[in-house]
Amino acid sequence: MDLFGETRAMVVEALDALEREGHLPEGLDLSAVTVEPPRDPAHGDMATNAAMVLARPARMKPRDIAALVAGRLGADPRIASAEVAGPGFLNLRLDPAVWLAVIPKILGQGRDFGRSDIGAGRRVNVEFVSANPTGPMHVGHMRGAVFGDALAGLLAFAGYEVTREYYINDGGGQVDTLARSVYLRYLEALGEEVAFPEGTYPGDYLVPVGQALAERHGRALVGKPESEWLAEFRDFATDAMMATIREDLALLGVEMDHYFSEKSLYGTGAIEKALAALEEKGLLYTGVLEPPKGRVPEDWEPREQTLFRSTAFGDDVDRPVRKSDGTWTYFAPDIAYHWDKISRGYDELIDVLGADHGGYVKRLKAVVEALSDGKVPLDVKLCQLVKLMKGGQEYKMSKRAGTFVTLGDVVAEVGRDVARFVMLTRKNDAPLDFDFDKVLEQSKDNPVFYVQYAHARANSVLARAREAGFDTDDGQLATADTGHLADPREIDLVRKVAEWPRQVQLAAQAHEPHRIAFYLNELAGEFHSLQHAGKLDPALRFVREDAPAVTRSRLALVRATQVVIASGLAILGVTPAEEMR
RNA sequence: GGCCCCGUAGCUCAGAGGAUAGAGCAACCGCCUCCUAAGCGGUAGGUCGAAGGUUCGACUCCUUCCGGGGCCGCCA
Structure with a gap:
């Protein structure tokens, strides 16, 4: 326990004694009693609000309670002085020896000093980065990576048993797009003229992937229908992209404990099982959603789909899990994924997401609350955008055009330590300026x-x-x-x-x-x-x-x-x- | 239209309901014969976006409004 905790224990002990001796009514709730450093150091080393918090339930004047506590604490050799101040604060000064004792303690414990047991060995899963395996990581991913990794490290130091986890989005349409983009690079490697239509990934990083496939297949797949190459190209390309992502993470010093593949949820009954769990709780139904408020999409028309009753958990509308054509929405594997995490026995879940996923938070929380019967808390941490600055100019990025600053670029330029520290100089929900000139200053x-x-x-x-x-x-x-x-x-x-x-x-x-x-x-x-x-x-x-x-x-x-x-x-x-x- | 985040010194930002709201930068004034001046000290700078509410007490919690950003789909 640290000094503040120890001092609070002393205050609580004094209050208990006062109750026993009849100076205070018995059975007071002491949970709101705090011991904190006062904002103004002139007020002492620590201050407790005990008297003010207890005044009403004890039906006594705050300063009277404070005086009683002061009388008790003043007798303790560890307390140099206990003074009633202001509306009923009790300002404490510790005997200097109490402060100084921390030094040999630190030298004895080394880096373990400050380690806490508040986590009490609770198992917490921190999911972060989870960048789509469609290209190298950029600075936006970097913030999430550093934040998640530091949070995991912090929780481990605080006594939690932490798992760092990456969710690979390798099951949706974007990896098909990746495969088609790679196919174009494959053709290009064979000397064909290619153009990258809207919606494909034109980045140079796919060139070697196309070349590798050209070496493997020669011209055998030129002009062939997707059915002959899509699945293979998709797997090959996502593996290649995940390899680069792992390299990028290694550059940052981030080591995941677990990579979880979205694809592993399809065709294995995992999604069906998770949805069955929701069904059992009466939280799935077939229905038609209202059109979105405000700007209604041109092609909107009412259709019947399978919906999750997330409004029962505070969401604004119920959310589709199955499209009208019978295929899953992106939300369905997400449900299964979180169900899987709950099933693995975690006591707490944390998702680190980009700020653009803000609209997704409520339904994720809803689904975790539903599936865990409210027993597993989910905290979703949203990381705001990183604005890159250099020479007073802002770097503009576009993933579509393939013009973005990669994580690798940044680490190469400023180094891992600088990159990491700077990412943590703002709270996660505030935007961050990353100025290449400033961070090296x-x-x-x-x-x-x-x-x-x-x-x-x-x-x-x-x-x-x-x-x-x-x-x-x-x-x-x-x-x-x-x-x-x-x-x-x-x-x-x-x-x-x-x-x-x-x-x-x-x-x-x-x-x-x-x-x-x-x-x-x-x-x-x-x-x-x-x-x-x-x-x-x-x-x-x-x-x-x-x-x-x-x-x-x-x-x-x-x-x-x-x-x-x-x-x-x-x-x-x-x-x-x-x-x- | 709805939801989320933000609004604190000129600038960039801290501030788990506590006392007279803090730090850095910029401005001004000082400090190297001396363990790293790559630093330190001081001065000045504020109706904490606005108005209500909750209470012993509100930058902090609630409501409404104003301003800035983000999101909205059978996408992922």
Whole structure:
């Protein structure tokens, strides 16, 4: 448990005691009691809202309750002071030794410091990327890939058992289109004149695929009907595309635990079984939908289809699962896929999708709620668009025209670590500007650099200390007397590193890995600030050969900071910089 | 027309119902004989889009409206 959790436990203990002794009515609901850092540090280390939350149910004045709790907590040696403030806040100051104890703890636990058990081993499936296997990945996919991977890493660190999963959309019409596009490349490889009609994929990346098929078949398939080549070309091309996608993911350092093929749902009874489960719950029916509101498609006419009663779960209209010609809609395999995930025993599901899938969220949630009887929560995280900028200009992309910036291009240009970190400097539901010039800039304006610099600078300090004859081994530093850390700026940094476990919890609970990136930026700021204080006042320098005991305690703090930065970067999938060049 | 996301300092954005709303950039003023100035400190900058509501308390939750973006199909 982290310090905030421990302190909350102390508050709850005090409240329980007050109940037992009759100062407070019994049976109060304490779930709303929080212990948090106050916004204004002048108010103390931590503040609890206990008195205000309990005032009404206890029918007492908030400040009176606060005073009672203060009286109890004040007696605890871990609490330096407990003051009633404002409308009924209870401001707490911890004994400095309590804060300082976090340093040897970090040095002892290393990167495991901050690991949480809030996940309690619950199994969570994070599905992300799931780019159509019709071409290489572009920057839009990259955001989803990084976000999903970082979220998975975060949840694993918070005690969940995480599966990273990719859903291969290899069952629908778009892979037929892919096959036809590849057929054109096949003809082209044999010297035929070809044109790419509307609706085919003209990208160059299919050229080698066509060539490979030309080598395999020669002219045998020229002029032959689709029935003779479509299935083979489709499989060959999707395999080729998936191979490039896996390479792209590897470039980013993303490793999937499981690839799930949409195609595997067809002809195996999987879709039928999932729909039967819905049928059993009375959630399927045959009916006719209202025409869409607003702009009605030209060719719209009422037709009878099989519909899922998603309106029973808050969706706006019921959704078709089977077309009027009897074939499945895209939604049908999606139902089966989520049914499969539920059947595999996951306690929670997360889908990471592009913002253009916003209209799909309600029906997905509806179907998971229906199939799991409300037992498996599904969180859908939508990643907004990435706007690429270079030289003050925006890169325009068009998949249709085959003009897009691939993930590979971006990683080649800025590197994996920069690409990943930058993708996490915005929350997922806010649009992101990716400016090639800015992300490579070595300045405070660039959070990637700023955080990496702090890590590298810590390295530099430790190296210098070794030159001066200090032992910087973690085990040695853990024995340092942290009581020498007394300057307010040093204590600020101690407090910041001590916040790490709490940040992990908050980020994991919110499914928001960007919070880690922001925290690291703040932590780096505290560190740079303290480092600079040593420039103005030599007495504050980390390494002071005239004061070995002080130096050892400071080195312990420096190393603890470095460990937390490395730990945070590891969650985000970013390699800490050992030195800046 | 309906649904989703967004609206916070000049700009880019943080802000799990808490106290006097924060950071970076830009502006202005300072700080290198000194562990990386690739940095640090300070000043200035705000009716948190608007109006209601919920409550001890609202940037945060609810309703309506305004503005920006996205989505809408028997597509995937």
